[in-house]
Amino acid sequence: MAQSVFGVGFLFATPQGTTPTPTRFGRLQDVQVDFSYDSKLLYGSNQYALEQARGKAKIDLKAAVGVVDPNLFNNIFFGLTTAAGETLNSVDESATPSSGTFTVANASTFSQDLGVYNTVTGLWLTRVAATPAIGQYAVNTSTGVYTTNTAQNGQLLKASYTYASAATGSSLSFTNQIMGSTVIFSVQLVNKFRGSDGVVRSLFLNFPAVQCPKLSMPLKLDDFTLPQLDMSAQDNGSGNVFNYSMTG
Numbered sequence: 001m002a003q004s005v006f007g008v009g010f011l012f013a014t015p016q017g018t019t020p021t022p023t024r025f026g027r028l029q030d031v032q033v034d035f036s037y038d039s040k041l042l043y044g045s046n047q048y049a050l051e052q053a054r055g056k057a058k059i060d061l062k063a064a065v066g067v068v069d070p071n072l073f074n075n076i077f078f079g080l081t082t083a084a085g086e087t088l089n090s091v092d093e094s095a096t097p098s099s100g101t102f103t104v105a106n107a108s109t110f111s112q113d114l115g116v117y118n119t120v121t122g123l124w125l126t127r128v129a130a131t132p133a134i135g136q137y138a139v140n141t142s143t144g145v146y147t148t149n150t151a152q153n154g155q156l157l158k159a160s161y162t163y164a165s166a167a168t169g170s171s172l173s174f175t176n177q178i179m180g181s182t183v184i185f186s187v188q189l190v191n192k193f194r195g196s197d198g199v200v201r202s203l204f205l206n207f208p209a210v211q212c213p214k215l216s217m218p219l220k221l222d223d224f225t226l227p228q229l230d231m232s233a234q235d236n237g238s239g240n241v242f243n244y245s246m247t248g
Contacts, residue, residue, distance in 0.1 A: 003201045003246060009191030011063055013076045016184060023075050027066030029226055034060040059233035064226045070170050076212045078172060079183035086169025087111060092158040100150045106163035107144025114160035182211055201247035209236035
């Protein structure tokens with residue numbers, strides 16, 4: 001029977017394999033499933049078609065989530081191996097050179113210099129290899145020690161850089177893959193809604209073979225980042241494309 005559906009429900013992705021671990025789409029914001037066919041029209045000499053037939057078909061799925069989830073993204077999009085540890089950042093860290101040098105707070109795990117700003121002159125310093133002149137700086141990326149011209153001694157500078165943390169987070173180093181390499185997984189969409197008659201009705205959609213060709217992560221000035229995953233269903237090799245059920 002026809003029924004009302006309310007809310008976004010829950011979405012899961014299950015990788016291929018004998019004992020796969022499903023991954024849930026965290027803080028799911030919206031899901032959209034589009035079923036479509038090419039329409040082939042046969043015309044005669046008049047304006048309107050005399051016959052219509054369905055041609056190629058496709059199922060597009062879109063999901064927006066309220067978290068940046070490296071595990072989900074890797075399982076359905078990148079398909080590589082993640083490693084423990086992450087790259088952290090320090091932006092506009094205050095530093096006051098003494099004797100022409102200063103050491104940043106996270107010098108022991110320093111990774112990459114992101115620039116130095118002079119709050120006194122209102123100018124960005126220019127990085128050089130060594131022996132900086134006025135308005136220049138050098139940095140030893142092995143030690144996190146910055147060298148400035150002695151004219152900057154006592155001036156308030158703002159240093160930005162990245163540094164490593166082996167104890168937190170996860171990392172993915174993406175390498176250039178052969179064309180055609182992809183990740184195939186199944187998608188399960190479940191939803192429950194209690195109607196005005198008090199009856200709980202369920203919706204279930206299962207797509208046994210899905211690919212994700214696009215991942216978008218829009219960062220906005222005054223809003224949360226809602227990554228969007230665009231997916232497409234296909235035949236699973238046994239003629240199955242999707243399963244659909246509702247409380248009747």
